[in-house]
Amino acid sequence: MADTAKPKGGGTAKSAGGRRRNRKNDTPNLADEQPKDLLDYYRQMLLVRRFEERTGQAYTQARIGGYCHLNLGEEATVVGLMSALNERDYLFTNYREHGYAIAKGISPRGVMAELYGRTTGVSKGWGGSMHMFDTEARLLGGYGIVGGQLPLATGAALAVSYRGGDEIVMCQMGDGTTNIGAWHESLNIASLWNLPVVYVVVNNFTGMGTTVEMSSAEPDLYKRGSAFRIEGQRVDGRDVLAVRDAATDLVERARSEQRPFLLEAFSHRMKGHSVVDPAKYRTQEQADEARAQENDPIALFEERLEKAGVLTEEAKKEITDSVREEVADAADFAENSPHPDVSTLFDYTYATPVANESRRMPADPVFAE
Amino acid sequence: MSVITYRQALRETLRAEMHRDEDVFLIGEEIGIFEGSYKITEGLLKEFGERRVRDTPIAEEGFVGTAIGAAMLGLRPVVELMTINFSLLAIDQIVNHAAKIYGMFGGQTSVPMVIRTPGGGGQQLGATHSQNIELFYSFVPGLKVLAPSTPGDAASMLRAAIRDDDPVLFLENLGLYNSKGEVPDDGDQVAEIGRAAVTREGSDITLIGYSRMAVVAQQVAEKLAEDDISVEVVDLRSLRPLDRETIVESVRKTGSAVIAEDDWLTYGIGAEIAATIQEGAFDFLDAPVRRVAMAEVPLPYAKPLETAALPSVDSVITAVKETLNAVGRRVG
Numbered sequence: 201m202a203d204t205a206k207p208k209g210g211g212t213a214k215s216a217g218g219r220r221r222n223r224k225n226d227t228p229n230l231a232d233e234q235p236k237d238l239l240d241y242y243r244q245m246l247l248v249r250r251f252e253e254r255t256g257q258a259y260t261q262a263r264i265g266g267y268c269h270l271n272l273g274e275e276a277t278v279v280g281l282m283s284a285l286n287e288r289d290y291l292f293t294n295y296r297e298h299g300y301a302i303a304k305g306i307s308p309r310g311v312m313a314e315l316y317g318r319t320t321g322v323s324k325g326w327g328g329s330m331h332m333f334d335t336e337a338r339l340l341g342g343y344g345i346v347g348g349q350l351p352l353a354t355g356a357a358l359a360v361s362y363r364g365g366d367e368i369v370m371c372q373m374g375d376g377t378t379n380i381g382a383w384h385e386s387l388n389i390a391s392l393w394n395l396p397v398v399y400v401v402v403n404n405f406t407g408m409g410t411t412v413e414m415s416s417a418e419p420d421l422y423k424r425g426s427a428f429r430i431e432g433q434r435v436d437g438r439d440v441l442a443v444r445d446a447a448t449d450l451v452e453r454a455r456s457e458q459r460p461f462l463l464e465a466f467s468h469r470m471k472g473h474s475v476v477d478p479a480k481y482r483t484q485e486q487a488d489e490a491r492a493q494e495n496d497p498i499a500l501f502e503e504r505l506e507k508a509g510v511l512t513e514e515a516k517k518e519i520t521d522s523v524r525e526e527v528a529d530a531a532d533f534a535e536n537s538p539h540p541d542v543s544t545l546f547d548y549t550y551a552t553p554v555a556n557e558s559r560r561m562p563a564d565p566v567f568a569e
Numbered sequence: 570m571s572v573i574t575y576r577q578a579l580r581e582t583l584r585a586e587m588h589r590d591e592d593v594f595l596i597g598e599e600i601g602i603f604e605g606s607y608k609i610t611e612g613l614l615k616e617f618g619e620r621r622v623r624d625t626p627i628a629e630e631g632f633v634g635t636a637i638g639a640a641m642l643g644l645r646p647v648v649e650l651m652t653i654n655f656s657l658l659a660i661d662q663i664v665n666h667a668a669k670i671y672g673m674f675g676g677q678t679s680v681p682m683v684i685r686t687p688g689g690g691g692q693q694l695g696a697t698h699s700q701n702i703e704l705f706y707s708f709v710p711g712l713k714v715l716a717p718s719t720p721g722d723a724a725s726m727l728r729a730a731i732r733d734d735d736p737v738l739f740l741e742n743l744g745l746y747n748s749k750g751e752v753p754d755d756g757d758q759v760a761e762i763g764r765a766a767v768t769r770e771g772s773d774i775t776l777i778g779y780s781r782m783a784v785v786a787q788q789v790a791e792k793l794a795e796d797d798i799s800v801e802v803v804d805l806r807s808l809r810p811l812d813r814e815t816i817v818e819s820v821r822k823t824g825s826a827v828i829a830e831d832d833w834l835t836y837g838i839g840a841e842i843a844a845t846i847q848e849g850a851f852d853f854l855d856a857p858v859r860r861v862a863m864a865e866v867p868l869p870y871a872k873p874l875e876t877a878a879l880p881s882v883d884s885v886i887t888a889v890k891e892t893l894n895a896v897g898r899r900v901g
């Protein structure tokens with residue numbers, strides 16, 4: 201199911217592409233799948249793609265502020281991972297989480313409105329691109345500090361275990377995150393305490409511009425759990441079905457065996473690190489590779505579905521149209537939603553109000569009399 | 570009322586809260602088998618078992634963050650950090666996560682947790698183990714920072730901290746663990762967070778302190794009473810929120826103030842108090858506000874050097890007398 205073949209290394213998108221071309225073809229057979237599910241994955245991937253394209257556009261039009269990191273090129277990984285979770289499972293992610301939020305069941309309207317900083321956003325306009333949260337969907341946060349989500353996810357798994365619940369926690373991160381202290385401390389604790397958490401490393405071969413080989417002494421990232429006796433697997437993140445199966449396997453094992461697992465998914469980041477990054481550090485060859493048809497998870501899946509007769513011209517048009525409408529609707533919704541009122545500025549500093557909390561505006565005197 | 574130590578007050582409160590609420594659990598280094606570096610958690614592992622009293626690896630960032638994540642799902646972890654010096658390894662989780670999660674996500678989840686940790690110099694532990702860096706946390710909206718100076722406050726404020734839905738940094742002090750004081754026997758006093766206390770009334774000068782220095786302030790007031798100097802003592806108790814009203818009200822009455830703090834002077838807690846006083850009691854001041862604080866050095870090991878660097882009863886008395894002289898009252 202998961203590819204545990206040793207890659208050749210080398211550190212560039214090119215060599216990474218090379219290593220994937222060598223892997224055995226272990227993707228699930230379409231004949232074993234429900235066409236309805238396949239079309240659903242296709243639609244979700246397309247939704248994430250179009251949503252992110254629209255996000256990039258809105259960002260360059262200054263409708264969206266701050267940092268903005270997109271899931272373009274990672275749609276199969278996003279959708280495959282989320283299809284392995286059930287509604288009650290918890291998700292923690294890094295700041296590259298718009299697609300995860302949508303695939304976890306949050307309305308694109310709420311995600312787009314958050315990007316626009318409106319009260320109708322998932323985090324009421326307090327979080328922005330990097331900090332989406334939804335109690336009901338059990339997305340317990342996108343986090344902008346690299347590695348910050350790891351101890352938190354570990355703690356959520358502790359709470360589940362403390363109460364004897366049967367939910368699991370998934371903790372998504374990028375390849376660069378495997379070098380931070382919180383990674384080592386979290387995996388150690390999760391393994392010692394038998395916590396039901398699946399750590400997922402989305403390996404897009406680079407942090408911002410720094411490659412895996414430049415930053416990780418063990419570039420086979422799925423092996424880095426072995427220091428903590430955490431079993432790791434690797435999967436082709438361009439293949440939504442392979443990701444789904446690898447993730448489902450580990451998620452269900454975490455649930456039944458009550459211990460942590462590690463999954464590494466290779467995935468191409470089609471564009472720069474964030475919307476404003478022109479990715480000049482990439483050679484032309486690397487840039488071409490990142491955008492190549494053969495690395496585009498949606499093009500790959502579309503071709504397979506068409507060949508198998510699952511995706512007809514008609515169905516494709518219907519899906520494309522409805523996705524376009526949904527994204528346009530999300531953008532309209534965001535555009536027409538209210539900005540938070542300044543009177544709410546002090547609403548969320550503390551959950552339990554206490555005496556002498558400061559409500560001073562910048563130019564106010566400390567003692568207003 | 571019984572007279573017990575600050576240490577016993579903490580332990581009994583932890584016990585009682587764990588009995589009261591199944592969601593309360595303890596997590597930290599050496600708190601179980603070893604029963605705590607300062608024996609606050611003595612006997613609790615035996616009584617409650619490993620599920621409720623969790624020994625952690627030496628991984629401050631990891632286990633503080635783990636506690637935060639557990640709190641996000643509604644548990645009420647009480648973390649012990651061996652000393653506040655080691656909190657620096659967890660500062661990302663405390664400042665960038667615990668303090669932010671409620672606001673950053675629009676109030677969707679709170680972080681009901683307590684981080685207990687002692688500060689305090691004077692134990693010849695050298696530069697890395699003798700710091701008073703509660704300022705770092707007092708600076709951050711989203712955190713609450715409590716600093717009890719008596720066993721009674723230790724109990725009622727710890728109870729309040731555990732029942733509060735926000736992350737609370739609960740500052741203890743190595744120099745206070747053996748101090749004794751009265752604590753109610755039925756023990757269900759819950760302090761109000763965010764309130765300072767006038768712990769001794771006086772009319773000549775206001776002396777402000779917190780944690781160990783609030784105790785020193787009491788000793789100073791007692792000594793000076795022998796010379797007919799009437800010192801009003803304000804124990805801050807809560808560093809965030811800060812009870813500015815109580816401070817200013819006292820200074821408006823006495824007309825002068827000395828601040829005693831165990832941290833470094835420049836940018837320290839006392840600087841904030843002095844700024845508060847000039848803004849809230851400018852017209853009432855008869856002399857400049859004085860601060861007594863640690864000498865600005867990494868605290869040395871050698872006893873004479875360490876003693877000289879730390880504020881003491883004598884150094885506070887000197888500052889009080891000089892301030893009263895500046896007011897025009899000759900006190901020698």
Ligand SMILES: Cc1ncc(C[n+]2csc(CCOP(=O)(O)OP(=O)(O)O)c2C)c(N)n1
Pocket residue numbers: 269294296344345346347373374375376377378404406407408473
């Ligand atoms: C602690 C910390 N250090 C640095 C940064 C700046 N930064 C943001 S994203 C990033 C790269 C992270 O790479 P990776 O974990 O591979 O995730 P990716 O962006 O590729 O999804 C860096 C260095 C940060 N946000 N937090």
